[in-house]
Amino acid sequence: MIPPAFEYLRPKTIPEAIDFLQQYGDDAKILSGGQSLIPLMKFRLARPGYLIDINRISGLSYIKEEGGYLKIGGLTRESELEHSPLIRAKYPILLDTTRVIADPQVRNMATLAGNLAHGDPANDHPATMVALGAQIVATGPKGERVLPAESFFVTLFTTELQHDEIVTEIRIPVQPPRSGGAYVKLERKVGDFATAAVAAQLTVDDKGVCQKVGIGLTNVGATPVKASKAEEFLQGKKLDEANITQAAQLAADDAQPSSDLRGPAEYKKGLVKELTRRALVRAYERAGK
Numbered sequence: 001m002i003p004p005a006f007e008y009l010r011p012k013t014i015p016e017a018i019d020f021l022q023q024y025g026d027d028a029k030i031l032s033g034g035q036s037l038i039p040l041m042k043f044r045l046a047r048p049g050y051l052i053d054i055n056r057i058s059g060l061s062y063i064k065e066e067g068g069y070l071k072i073g074g075l076t077r078e079s080e081l082e083h084s085p086l087i088r089a090k091y092p093i094l095l096d097t098t099r100v101i102a103d104p105q106v107r108n109m110a111t112l113a114g115n116l117a118h119g120d121p122a123n124d125h126p127a128t129m130v131a132l133g134a135q136i137v138a139t140g141p142k143g144e145r146v147l148p149a150e151s152f153f154v155t156l157f158t159t160e161l162q163h164d165e166i167v168t169e170i171r172i173p174v175q176p177p178r179s180g181g182a183y184v185k186l187e188r189k190v191g192d193f194a195t196a197a198v199a200a201q202l203t204v205d206d207k208g209v210c211q212k213v214g215i216g217l218t219n220v221g222a223t224p225v226k227a228s229k230a231e232e233f234l235q236g237k238k239l240d241e242a243n244i245t246q247a248a249q250l251a252a253d254d255a256q257p258s259s260d261l262r263g264p265a266e267y268k269k270g271l272v273k274e275l276t277r278r279a280l281v282r283a284y285e286r287a288g289k
């Protein structure tokens with residue numbers, strides 16, 4: 001339970017952190033909340049020679065609406081999302097998501113950026129970011145790259161991030177009126193990773209017809225799964241029981257779960273169907289029905 005030895009570096013600026021990343025290459029890792037990285041090191045599943053602790057870089061912790069986006073800084077903690085009046089008032093899907101991550105101690109340290117950069121398909125935020133059409137801002141030696149969440153996750157624990165890039169901001173489009181979202185998760189016990197979970201974000205017109213919908217699935221594939229068939233099916237349709245049931249089935253068809261200690265693959269597919277139904281119903285209620 002004791003991690004291997006490492007050098008500890010504490011940059012005060014982003015350029016300084018990037019310099020360290022370039023200097024030490026694949027042997028270096030960014031340390032944010034440490035809630036995924038430190039356990040991995042203790043189990044000796046990760047052995048970075050250099051830890052670059054970015055916690056002393058100022059100006060990276062914020063939640064604000066600006067230029068048509070909700071902008072969340074690269075060092076913003078789960079607990080800050082959980083207690084933000086803006087998130088509570090306007091982004092209930094984010095509140096749903098952050099609240100079901102681990103426990104308060106973990107949420108006091110863990111960052112949204114770390115949750116995404118880690119590339120774990122069992123993490124909760126990736127599917128929510130896919131449903132919301134979020135963008136991930138990666139800052140590297142050549143400046144900023146803006147990466148859509150949809151293509152950010154490459155495979156298990158692998159993202160589009162280059163070794164010398166840092167996630168400095170997450171951007172979520174400000175949602176139009178009559179929008180609603182929900183994240184629904186089944187876990188074996190409180191604080192556990194998802195057996196499966198579903199994020200749904202939608203916008204309807206004044207007749208209740210779906211104008212826009214995003215659906216992301218957690219822990220039923222090597223990356224968060226975008227339930228494209230269900231999204232296409234719902235576009236331009238009413239959110240009635242029959243259409244929601246059909247969309248839920250299409251989402252289950254897109255899921256690619258494996259059988260493991262959380263249950264057999266067929267059970268997880270059935271779970272995705274039911275969780276999609278619940279997420280869509282709740283999202284529609286929140287959109288003002």
Ligand SMILES: Cc1cc2nc3c(=O)[nH]c(=O)nc-3n(C[C@H](O)[C@H](O)[C@H](O)COP(=O)(O)OP(=O)(O)OC[C@H]3O[C@@H](n4cnc5c(N)ncnc54)[C@H](O)[C@@H]3O)c2cc1C
Binds near residue numbers: 036039102115
């Ligand atoms: C007991 C326990 C239960 C948990 N349960 C859940 C759960 O139910 N759902 C869930 O989603 N998560 C869960 N987690 C994971 C937790 O949410 C993670 O800590 C978090 O997702 C990672 O954020 P961090 O800031 O702690 O990242 P760190 O652990 O510091 O880093 C994780 C990885 O991301 C990289 N990284 C971190 N920040 C950046 C950045 N800004 N730019 C580039 N790379 C970066 C690091 O180099 C490292 O590879 C749990 C963790 C614990 C310990």
